[in-house]
Amino acid sequence: MRENIRDLKPYQSARETHQAGDYIFLDANENPFGRSLNRYPDPLQKELKDRIARQKSVDPARIFLGNGSDEIIDLLIRAFVEPAFDNMIIPQPTYGMYEVAANIHGAEVRKVPLSKDFQPEPADILKKADEKTKLLFLCSPNNPSGNLLKEDKVREVVANFQGLVVLDEAYLEFAQSAGFLPLLGQYPNVVLLRTFSKAAGLAGIRLGYAFADPRVIDILTRIKYPYNVNRLTQRMALQRMNKFRQVRRIVRVIRKERQNLEAFLNRCSFVEKVYPSDANFLLVRVKDPRGLMDYLHNHGVIIRDRSSLPYCQRAVRITIGKPRENKQLMKRCRQFDQKKPSYGT
């Protein structure tokens, strides 16, 4: 923990002690007129945390909720990495926000390449670490490659790394895997990140959560904005958790669509490689990424160029859409294929 955070006296919000009940609330300078949005939300999000705790069989003291996982990434760096002094390790390629957040805080970033099949290399990672290395980010399934990280590699890193290992499982529900939750009770330096933005289909409400040792959760709670998860978000998340059958059904549809799209792309002559994916997107190496992106863009379909990332030469990332959107994408890809008859050599 950074020294200034250790010494910090956190802001005490008026709503920490009394949330609801038969009181006259004259303690928080709210407007008394209104039904519920006139009141500040529960700063500790007790009901939602209890609900997640029950659903995931995790002690609520091990749960932190944030304004998207992006907020939690930011808070972890803010709490543990001393600007212009400490450092953190980010394997490459991975989700871009880790590095952006580090740069905002003036934290040194040490980059370590993943293997050619996008797995962590424990020896390389551990070699890069020193006593000032406070955080390591591992993303599983990894963005942009889509693969789950192998358990033996992750365990080797977690068991030997001296700082916190943040395991970002934003896309876990699209994989057939229980993820790294079992590591939580075994290693106090593990922080798991999850989100409502992907499988739960609520990117618009901004809600991410972390599972970690209660000491880590306490530190994050001390430094967060008092009302970081608003009332509408807490309510929407609780409602969506009642619809878990629907969420599961949609995840099944997305997985099936991913399989179809992968098979289709493998038949396209402009495609060099479709990387196996456990997420809701496919990383695809093509002959002419710019040409493909422009063609699709001109026909109303937007995909992401990832070709500037290490090991991602000529790669684009395609999110799995609804069945009719994927059909449209495939139609345009077929046209693009025919437009360039010289391909396929």
Ligand SMILES: Cc1ncc(COP(=O)(O)O)c(C=O)c1O
């Ligand atoms: C690996 C990964 N982690 C976290 C996020 C951000 O999640 P949130 O919407 O919860 O901030 C993303 C978003 O694309 C992501 O790809």
